[in-house]
Amino acid sequence: MTLLSLRDLSVTLRDRPVFSGVTLDIEPGELVGLIGPNGAGKTTLMRAALGLLPHEGQSCLAELDPGARARAVAWMPQMREIAWPVTVEALVTLGRTPHRARALSQADRAAVTRALDWMDLSDMRNRTATRLSGGEQARVLIARALAQDTPLLLADEPVSGLDPAHQIATMRTFGQVARSGRAVLVSLHDLGLAARHCSRLILLGQGRVVADGPPGQVLTPELVAQVFGITAFSAATEHGHVFQPLEVLE
Amino acid sequence: MTRLFVGLSVGVAALFVLSLLVGPASIAPVDSLAGLFGGGEGPVAMVMREIRLPRAILAAMIGASLGLAGAAMQGYLRNPLAEPGLIGVSGSAALGAVLAIQTGLSAAFALALPLMALAGALGGVLLVLALAGPRGGALVLILAGIAISAMAGALTQLVLNLSQNPFAVNEIVFWMMGSLADRSMTHLWLALPFTLLGWVLLASLGRGLDALTLGEDAAQAMGIDLPRLRLVLILGTACVVGAGTAVAGAIGFVGLVVPHLLRPLVGAQPSRLLPASALGGAAMLLAADLAVRVILPERDLKLGVLTALVGAPLFLHLIYKTRKEMV
Numbered sequence: 067m068t069l070l071s072l073r074d075l076s077v078t079l080r081d082r083p084v085f086s087g088v089t090l091d092i093e094p095g096e097l098v099g100l101i102g103p104n105g106a107g108k109t110t111l112m113r114a115a116l117g118l119l120p121h122e123g124q125s126c127l128a129e130l131d132p133g134a135r136a137r138a139v140a141w142m143p144q145m146r147e148i149a150w151p152v153t154v155e156a157l158v159t160l161g162r163t164p165h166r167a168r169a170l171s172q173a174d175r176a177a178v179t180r181a182l183d184w185m186d187l188s189d190m191r192n193r194t195a196t197r198l199s200g201g202e203q204a205r206v207l208i209a210r211a212l213a214q215d216t217p218l219l220l221a222d223e224p225v226s227g228l229d230p231a232h233q234i235a236t237m238r239t240f241g242q243v244a245r246s247g248r249a250v251l252v253s254l255h256d257l258g259l260a261a262r263h264c265s266r267l268i269l270l271g272q273g274r275v276v277a278d279g280p281p282g283q284v285l286t287p288e289l290v291a292q293v294f295g296i297t298a299f300s301a302a303t304e305h306g307h308v309f310q311p312l313e314v315l316e
Numbered sequence: 317m318t319r320l321f322v323g324l325s326v327g328v329a330a331l332f333v334l335s336l337l338v339g340p341a342s343i344a345p346v347d348s349l350a351g352l353f354g355g356g357e358g359p360v361a362m363v364m365r366e367i368r369l370p371r372a373i374l375a376a377m378i379g380a381s382l383g384l385a386g387a388a389m390q391g392y393l394r395n396p397l398a399e400p401g402l403i404g405v406s407g408s409a410a411l412g413a414v415l416a417i418q419t420g421l422s423a424a425f426a427l428a429l430p431l432m433a434l435a436g437a438l439g440g441v442l443l444v445l446a447l448a449g450p451r452g453g454a455l456v457l458i459l460a461g462i463a464i465s466a467m468a469g470a471l472t473q474l475v476l477n478l479s480q481n482p483f484a485v486n487e488i489v490f491w492m493m494g495s496l497a498d499r500s501m502t503h504l505w506l507a508l509p510f511t512l513l514g515w516v517l518l519a520s521l522g523r524g525l526d527a528l529t530l531g532e533d534a535a536q537a538m539g540i541d542l543p544r545l546r547l548v549l550i551l552g553t554a555c556v557v558g559a560g561t562a563v564a565g566a567i568g569f570v571g572l573v574v575p576h577l578l579r580p581l582v583g584a585q586p587s588r589l590l591p592a593s594a595l596g597g598a599a600m601l602l603a604a605d606l607a608v609r610v611i612l613p614e615r616d617l618k619l620g621v622l623t624a625l626v627g628a629p630l631f632l633h634l635i636y637k638t639r640k641e642m643v
Contacts, residue, residue, distance in 0.1 A: 116537055136539030147531030149394035150584040163527050163538045210530065214538070 068093055069218040069249045070115060070139075074123035077107070077114045084110045085273045088123070092218070092251060097237075097244040099260035099281075100253040102270035103294055108253040109144055111270060112220050116141055127218075136164030140214035144222035144253075146203055148195050154206050155191040158182055161213030181213035184239045186232070201228045208236060212243070219243065219250045226255065237263035261285055261300070261309035269293060281307050291315055317588070320581050324595035328376060331602035335372040336364070338609050370504045371496050375605040376598040377504075378496075378564050381511055381556035383597020384590060386571030388518045391525035391586035392549050393454050396579070399572040403457065404464030405440045405554045409561035410492060411468040411475075412436020417488050418475050429491075430506050430562040437558025440464055444550060451543055453532065457550070494565035494620025496605050507559040514555030515594075517548050522587030529586065567620045569627025570597050570604075576634055 068091045076086035084107040092098055100108050114121040116139065117128025127139055140161070148157065158181055162174040182188050185205045190198070195206055208224050219240070225233045237259055240250040244265070254260045260267055260281065267284040269277040271293035277284040285300050285307075299310045336352065337345045341363050351360035352369065385400035392398075401407065416422040416432035447460035472492075479485050524545040527535040536542055560567070574596040575589055582588035601619075604626065608617040 113533070118533060118536060132536070132539045132541060136537065139537070141534060141537035143531060143533040143537075145531060145533070147529075147534070149529045149531070150579070150586065152529060152584045156583060156585060157529070160527060160530060160538070163523065163540075207530070 068126070070251065071126040072115055072124070075111070075114060075125055076122045077110050077119060078122075079110070079119075083273060085270065085275075088275055090268065090275065090278060092249050094217070094247045094249055095244055095265075096249045097240050097263065097265050098249070098251045099264035099267045100251060100270060101255075101257060101260055101267055101284075102276075106270045107273070108270055109222050112141070112222055112251070112253065116220065133164060136214070136216075138216055139218040139220060140211040140216045142207055142211040142219070142221040142224055146200070146207055148203060148207075151194045151196045153191065154187055154193050154195050154198070154209075155182070157195045157206055158187075158191075158209045158213050161210040161215075164214065177213050177215045181209040181215075184212055184242075185209040186235065201232065204228055205232060205236070208239075212239075217248050219248065221250070221252045223253050223255065225252075225259065233259060234263075257285060257290075257294075257298070257311060258309050261307045281309070285309050317582065320578075320592060321595070324592060324599060327599045328595055328602065331599055331606065332372050332376055335375060335602050335606055336368050338606055339363070339368055340609070340613060366500060367498070370499055370501045371605065372602070373504055374496050374499055374507070374563060375602045377507070377511055378560040378567065379570060379598040379601025380594040381514065381560050381597070382567065382570040382601070383574040383593040383595070384515065384518050385553045385556050386597070387575040387586070387589045387593035388521055388525065388549055389553060389571070390575050391521070391528065391589065392546070393458070394528060396576050397572070399568075400553050400557045401465070401566075401568070401571070403441075403444050403461040403550060403553055404468060405437050405444070405557045406561045406566055407465040407468035407472075408440025408443070409433040409437035409558050410566055411472050412439070413491060413562070413565070414472050414475050414488050417491060418479055418481070418484050420484075427502065427506065430503060433562035434506075434510070434558055436468075437554060437561065440468065441550065441554035441558070444554075445547075448546075448550075450547075454546075457546065490618065491565050492620075493618035494567040494623075495608075495616075495618050496564050497616065499563055503563040507563045510555045510559035514552045514557075514559070517552030517555065519590060521545060521549060521552075522590055525586035525590075565620060567601070567623055569623045569631070570600055573627045573630050573634075574600055577630070 070092040072088050072090050075088040077084045102108050113119045115125045115127055127135055130138060159178050166174050182191055185208055187205060187209055204227055211219055211221060225236050228236060241263060244250050264281060267281050268275060269284050269289060276293055277289055282302060290296060290298050295315045297312045297315060299312060301308055337348050343360055347360055348364055352364040382400060389398040389400055389402060390396055412435050413429050413433040416429040421428035443464055444460050448457045476485055476488060524540045527538050527540045532542060575593045578592045578596050579589055582592050604623050605619055608619055608622050611617060
């Protein structure tokens with residue numbers, strides 16, 4: 067069963083084409099990294115796929131009614147907004163909004179507890195979310211999206227601002243979520259993390275999808291030079307695929 | 317949490333009873349209650365049923381409206397400085413009332429004033445809906461509200477400016493200070509249907525306001541229909557604020573201060589703040605209306621003046637506390 071299916075998706079904002087002709091499918095089990103330089107349209111692509119932006123072409127998610135969509139996909143925006151000083155647990159419980167009746171069910175509580183455990187937040191559940199550090203808040207918001215417990219998770223730069231241990235732990239959590247028969251699409255700027263943890267990368271640049279495939283096929287010297295304008299060390303090692311940007315091309 | 321709601325309910329009930337027992341006609345508490353429930357036809361029963369009962373009910377009802385609308389508005393805008401008057405409905409309702417006084421309609425026909433105020437509120441809400449459009453965000457709503465408030469305020473000033481009738485000017489100025497003195501059961505029956513409708517609309521917003529804690533994008537992706545939420549918020553606020561202003565005039569600070577005060581006690585969750593703030597608003601306005609009768613019984617101290625006098629320092633205290641927390 068395909069969890070995300072885009073057909074010829076195009077977005078034009080204020081008469082400026084952001085990207086056009088994006089066609090892709092995401093299947094259960096995949097952890098897909100969406101990469102590309104600043105302004106390539108990563109956020110726009112995800113928001114259009116969700117139906118939050120006017121677009122041309124088709125997205126299977128945008129066609130669902132809002133309630134059904136909220137049970138099919140969870141969305142973690144790049145803007146980390148926590149408006150009120152609520153507890154971590156209350157914030158993560160918001161992820162249950164599309165599922166819950168008035169009172170929380172056993173399944174709701176279980177999903178919240180699991181999400182808190184995944185993001186290493188169980189000890190913080192009673193702390194006030196707005197008083198946490200930026201990285202801790204990011205983890206709380208990832209936990210909120212995980213608590214929504216949907217077949218597909220879309221996260222916009224979820225690991226930026228996290229310390230290395232929590233970056234790795236978060237990517238591993240996404241991997242676990244994918245292996246449990248779901249799928250995750252994350253936009254990333256850290257190509258090293260993308261190379262190491264994602265099962266597939268989608269490279270967005272110059273208004274289209276430049277490459278789509280396993281990390282080794284996408285992060286080639288030619289493509290990296292063409293889209294990002296950098297040189298890099300990229301190799302399959304005994305520790306998995308290692309990618310390290312080196313220099314800016316003149 | 318339950319303790320807070322029980323405490324607030326007990327407070328509202330106690331203040332309500334107290335409100336029935338205090339007034340310029342000194343009636344012993346036992347006689348008051350006998351007059352109220354005893355079905356007699358004497359002057360005591362008259363005072364209780366026609367003066368004190370509507371006054372107490374209106375204070376509780378309008379206070380609850382202001383608290384509820386304030387909590388909803390702050391939740392939607394995710395800003396603790398928002399208040400129900402922000403969408404311009406109280407200003408346009410006041411303009412309607414002022415026109416009723418100036419033209420002499422209110423002198424000719426007692427209900428002309430609240431009816432004109434309701435018409436003003438309706439005009440205001442139609443204008444805010446037209447200006448803010450069906451899909452505009454929070455910022456457009458604030459701007460539209462400010463524009464309408466400013467326009468209604470300017471027109472009110474213009475009426476005062478050009479008025480050649482000093483009595484009307486006097487009456488307008490005092491009416492605008494807000495009061496619950498000498499309101500009858502008829503006022504209550506006029507305001508009640510709008511108020512109840514507004515309560516139902518605003519009370520339905522809890523889930524959406526909670527989700528908005530995460531921002532508009534995340535809330536929408538969780539299945540919240542934001543244009544609909546905004547429409548319900550505007551209509552609900554217009555109903556309760558329009559009805560409240562029509563019978564009591566402009567009463568400030570309740571909708572601003574009460575949600576702010578109670579937020580820490582409900583874990584800052586917008587859905588829980590709605591009922592707490594409604595109870596808190598009822599308690600605050602009942603207390604304020606008691607105070608105007610007790611402090612200066614001879615001088616007709618206006619309710620809106622008192623709520624602002626009490627509300628402003630309370631707000632300063634909150635600012636002081638917030639500043640300390642930010643360091």
